[in-house]
Amino acid sequence: MEQEIQPKEKKAEARSEDRVVRLLAKDIEGKMQIYPGLTKIKGVSWGFANAVCKVLKLPKTKKIGSLTDEELIKITEFIKNPKIPSYLVNRKKDLKTGKDLHLVGSDLELKKEFDIKKLKKIKSYKGVRHTVGLPLRGQRTKAHFRTNRRKGAGIKKKNKAK
Numbered sequence: 001m002e003q004e005i006q007p008k009e010k011k012a013e014a015r016s017e018d019r020v021v022r023l024l025a026k027d028i029e030g031k032m033q034i035y036p037g038l039t040k041i042k043g044v045s046w047g048f049a050n051a052v053c054k055v056l057k058l059p060k061t062k063k064i065g066s067l068t069d070e071e072l073i074k075i076t077e078f079i080k081n082p083k084i085p086s087y088l089v090n091r092k093k094d095l096k097t098g099k100d101l102h103l104v105g106s107d108l109e110l111k112k113e114f115d116i117k118k119l120k121k122i123k124s125y126k127g128v129r130h131t132v133g134l135p136l137r138g139q140r141t142k143a144h145f146r147t148n149r150r151k152g153a154g155i156k157k158k159n160k161a162k
Contacts (some may be wrong), residue, residue, distance in 0.1 A: 030065020043104035
């Protein structure tokens with residue numbers, strides 16, 4: 001009888017690995033392992049995914065599809081409010097609150113967009129470079145960053161008057 005139970009359990013695990021898991025508004029294939037699967041979420045780096053696995057004591061090689069609902073909730077809560085060293089978070093000393101935050105998904109995109117808008121508004125060096133579409137961090141511009149500089153470059157206009 002034990003031999004019959006084991007194949008059914010394997011089939012149930014295989015079926016659960018075929019599902020798509022939704023974590024923080026991102027669909028992740030169930031066949032992926034936890035460690036690389038978490039990095040599919042915007043705002044979760046390899047180091048942060050490693051920290052999630054270590055703190056929650058999850059094996060990195062376990063498939064995401066085989067996680068229980070409680071484990072998925074635990075992962076989601078940890079990513080939203082991580083209790084890790086400040087060098088792993090992606091927003092240190094937020095301008096408004098002064099706290100170390102970790103933003104993921106659309107929150108990260110919105111905050112980044114607002115930061116760029118603020119730089120443009122106060123006309124800082126970085127803001128001006130963003131506006132003009134040039135590199136911000138001292139890269140050379142003589143040979144690089146020439147793409148799409150002139151609109152319509154290389155496009156032949158057809159003669160409409162016939």
